[in-house]
Amino acid sequence: MSAADFQAILPVTLGPVAKLFALGFVGLLLRRSGVLDNRGVDTLTRLTVCVLLPMILLRLMAFPALGFLALGGLLHAGLLTRAWAFLLFLQTISPTATNIAAIARQYGSEEVSDFVNHLCLMLYLAAMATIPFWIMIWAMKFGLGIG
Numbered sequence: 001m002s003a004a005d006f007q008a009i010l011p012v013t014l015g016p017v018a019k020l021f022a023l024g025f026v027g028l029l030l031r032r033s034g035v036l037d038n039r040g041v042d043t044l045t046r047l048t049v050c051v052l053l054p055m056i057l058l059r060l061m062a063f064p065a066l067g068f069l070a071l072g073g074l075l076h077a078g079l080l081t082r083a084w085a086f087l088l089f090l091q092t093i094s095p096t097a098t099n100i101a102a103i104a105r106q107y108g109s110e111e112v113s114d115f116v117n118h119l120c121l122m123l124y125l126a127a128m129a130t131i132p133f134w135i136m137i138w139a140m141k142f143g144l145g146i147g
Helices: 002-011 016-033 039-046 051-076 082-093 098-106 108-143
Strands: none
Touching: 051 082, 051 108, 082 108, 098 108
């Protein structure tokens, strides 16, 4: 795989349109979660650290650690190139997709929908710290080079 192929798969920088969409998406999550109105304050008080922290740690710390070990082993065995291993690792460190919130809104109760919306919001906020951490760990162990 050449450097041009890797850059086509994984753009190095976000363009201004992508940044605008990302900001709009976070705003939409805030609005849908109810944090901006009185209903959201009551829901947030029910989401204690005992509920959110294990879910966040599992999704953003335990799963990436398993992915790091598995992909590192595949990379060391020569079954994956460094570029493909890094792309797969980016998938493991990313927070949950928001389609689960849409499914909860469609098929669950209002309380379940609120919980899932808040959980998605907290996952995205926590990911702002965990994604750079995991990329730094990957870079220290395997480097960010393509070859």
